[in-house]
Amino acid sequence: MMDMLVLVLSGLSIAIGVVALLIGSLGLIKLPDVYCRIHAVGMIDTAGASFIILGMIIHQGFSLVSFKLALICVLWFFTSPIATHAVAQVAHKMGVKPVGRHLVKSAPAKKSKGKS
Amino acid sequence: MMMIVAITACAVCLVMALVRTALGPTAFDRVLAVNAIGTLVILGIALHGFIMGRPEFVDIALLYAILNFIGTFAVLKIFSTGSLGDHSTGAK
Numbered sequence: 001m002m003d004m005l006v007l008v009l010s011g012l013s014i015a016i017g018v019v020a021l022l023i024g025s026l027g028l029i030k031l032p033d034v035y036c037r038i039h040a041v042g043m044i045d046t047a048g049a050s051f052i053i054l055g056m057i058i059h060q061g062f063s064l065v066s067f068k069l070a071l072i073c074v075l076w077f078f079t080s081p082i083a084t085h086a087v088a089q090v091a092h093k094m095g096v097k098p099v100g101r102h103l104v105k106s107a108p109a110k111k112s113k114g115k116s
Numbered sequence: 117m118m119m120i121v122a123i124t125a126c127a128v129c130l131v132m133a134l135v136r137t138a139l140g141p142t143a144f145d146r147v148l149a150v151n152a153i154g155t156l157v158i159l160g161i162a163l164h165g166f167i168m169g170r171p172e173f174v175d176i177a178l179l180y181a182i183l184n185f186i187g188t189f190a191v192l193k194i195f196s197t198g199s200l201g202d203h204s205t206g207a208k
Contacts, residue, residue, distance in 0.1 A: 028132060044129070044155060045151075052122055053159075056162060079181075
């Protein structure tokens, strides 16, 4: 009974993580701009990876390996927003313009939209 | 069983991130895609250890997590200031 419960819970958590991973990766291809793609990468880093690691922790039980997995999860939880924020800050500083409704008429927005 | 599905999804997502790395218009798209590839490789290492029955691969995954973070910041610092901080010219 308990083994069945652990199996179902870890499988459900890994399934949620896989769905988030696929959605985030599809957004990385389909979205039109750097600032939009940062959103998709944040989804891969937090939702997908955290749920898959939670599933592995439930599968493993309480041991040193699950403690290390939780350490990876905490490290991601703090470093991934910092990294994506730094990418956005440097892109804004180097003059990358976001694609918006008021910028549709300008040439670079159309060019990047056609490329992606 | 579920772990094999997860590592297959990791491989598919890694191919998608490689496509974005190949045709990203600006350099920041490429930095972002390489960051995502690092995350997926870390997940793949941990899942591979669980599938093969040797969960000690988690140590290598932890090391890669730290290296991925520091590597992203090093590349961004080269883009933004032009050097890795020899003469302490940051914070401008």
